[in-house]
Every structure is written in C-alpha cells, then in structure tokens.
Amino acid sequence: MTHHTTQHDAEQAPGRLRIAVASPGDPYDRRTWSGSTYFIVKALEPFVRSLTWIGPLTIPHQDLKKRLAAVRHRITGLRTYPERTLKASQHFARCIDKRLDQEAFDLLLAPAASVETAHIETRIPLVYISDATFALMQEVYPIFSSMGDAAATEHRFEQAVINRADLLVYPSHWAARSAVTTYGADPDKVRVAPFGANLDTPPSREASLGRRVKGRLELLFLAKEWERKGGDIAFHTLKSLIDNGVDARLTVCGTVPPASFRHEQMTVIPYLNKNIPEERARFQEVLNRSHLLLLPTRAECYGVVFCEAAAYGLPVFATDVGGVGTIVENGVNGHLLPPDADGADFACLIRDTALDPTTYMRLNTESRRRYEEHLNWDAWGRTMVHEISRVLRVKQR
Structure with a gap:
C-alpha cells in the first residue's frame, strides 16, 4: 500500500533528513565558492538532522598536475584543468558512491559540483545548485573560451x-x-531561489536605514578582480563626479588596481579574508561607511556582493549583465546601465539619484527591504525546505 504524505508531513520531513554534501571545496571554509557553499550549509542546518561533507574530493597528484597545466598554458595558450577531466569526474563519482554506501543518507546536495556528481550511480535524490550553466560561463568568461x-x-x-x-x-x-x-532541463524540477548576503552578523535594520549623503559621497567598489568588475569605469566615474563639482571618494576593496589608476580621492584596501575575525570586521566597517555600491561589472553570474550591499541598505549602481537583474531592480534598490555605459554615464546617474535626498532615502529603504524579504539565507533555507519536501513527496509516490 502506498503511503501518501500529507502537506504537513512533507514540510516536517526535512527535519529527519541526513544530507550528504558533495562539494569541490570545504563547505565550512568561507572561501569555497566565495562563501556561498558555507552559507548554503548553514542555512539548511536548522531544518535537517545532519549534514555531512563528502570530501575533500581530489585526484591523485592534483597539485602537481595543476602546476604542469599552468606551465602548458603559458607555452600553448590552451587552458586545461586536470581536476575537471572525464577521468577525474569518474574518480570523484566512485569516491562519492563509496561514501554513500557506508552510511544511510536521504539526499545528496551538490553545490557547484557538476564535475563531481556527473557520473554518480547512487539513486538517492540529488539536488544540484549552481549560479550558471557551463554554456553561460563560456559566454561571459574569456577563460572558458580557450579550453579546446x-x-x-x-x-x-x-x-x-x-x-x-x-x-x-x-x-x-x-x-x-x-x-x-540550452540543456533541456525539465521546467518542473527547476527553481529560482536567490542567494543571500554572505554575512555572519548582518547589520540591524536601524543601522541600515536612514543613511544620508552629508558632505562627501562615499563610493564603494568591492571586488577581487579589477578588470572584469569594471574597475576602470568606476575610476572614471569618480573622476567625472569630481570634475562636475561633487565631493566624492572611491574605496576600492578586495583588489589592487594597476599602477596607472591612482587618485588622491581613492583609497585601496587589498583582499580581506572573512575567515579572519579582524578582517571580517574591517569588511563590515567599509560597507557601513559607504553610501552606494558602484560595480560596473563586465561579467557576473549572480553577485552575492549585491546582496551584501542590500543588507546595509546601499543602493547598487551596476551593469545589466548575467544574473544581476534578479537582485537589482531598476529604480527600486539601485540602477542597472547597459554594458556599454562609461564613467560619465554612471556619474550622471549618480548625481541625478544618489545626491537627491528623497530619491536616496527611497533607494536606501528599498535596498534593505529586498534584503529582508528575499536576499537573505534564512529565506533561501525556507524555500529549499519546501522544495526538498516536494522532491521527497514525488519520490514516495
């Protein structure tokens, strides 16, 4: 006799779940997938019985093979990834299947782990999480277009x-x-669940609301890559604002610009490691003193940094590329310009919006509201509990 799970039972089911996590990096390291894997695991922990990482997943002599691949790239220009070959994928699958055979798990969670799980044989339910498909990665990231x-x-x-x-x-x-x-996925098993802000201690609502631009306008460029994130456009935005009489300062955090980009009104803070409490505190202080996030990115799958800006009530000024439009709604919590916009375009938009007290207040309020309602990991976790319940319900039929 088939047991039909009630809606109430289904919603409660995850609380009894033992979930295995297949991840290319340690999910408890905030550097894995820019911290998203860490927060994915943390968001699910309150709702399930246990989460167990299957890892580290590596191929034999991986470090040596990666160094040799780097040498070949310098000589031939061809990029190869020894940990992403067919042989590597099959090796990872054997490791995962072996671990799953040793213990009873109800679900396999695979954040950014297509290579690791492509050849698994286990039949337990698989939940795959990614911020892009490989086809999209090839479109937007040059490094994936030279793989042969x-x-x-x-x-x-x-x-x-x-x-x-x-x-x-x-x-x-x-x-x-x-x-x-592109890949013919069944729409019934595809879900959109926005990631949250990768912050251990997000600011309070009171601390985020009521920001005012008094005196100097504080612009924040927060990124690890200067060129891909449009650092040159951010720099020229600063210069254009100053040329038009705006007292503005640009803080560059996370990267060091090329030597040709220097300005007395620009402060550079190199990469901050969120695993280190002191550096995490400085990261939060930088966000806290800023008025807006300026990120004219050239390519972006999603951009958790935009969610972090929302937590602090910072309006976002960025380019409409990749998945950014799911986070930033034009005129609501920021503005998106086309990819061909230059520094003068961004400066003009900032003058017309961020420098108007009423408009800035509305952008500030809406940014925080979007964080509270959608762009936080608690909301993501609740959505996942619901969706996992649905998957298990279908499996039980």
Missing part, C-alpha cells in the same frame, strides 16, 4: 547532472532559463 576539446567534456558534465538531478536550484532567472533552453 575540454569544453565539450564540460558540456557533457553539465548535461549529465541536469538530467540526473531531481531538483535544480539557481539564484537567478538568467541561469535557470539556460538550464531549460
């Missing part, structure tokens, strides 16, 4: 995990749409 024959292998990994997964979760409509249109 390896690119075809990556597409096969992507196709295999999309076919095998019981639930496909993406933070943006941009990525979800690609899974369906």
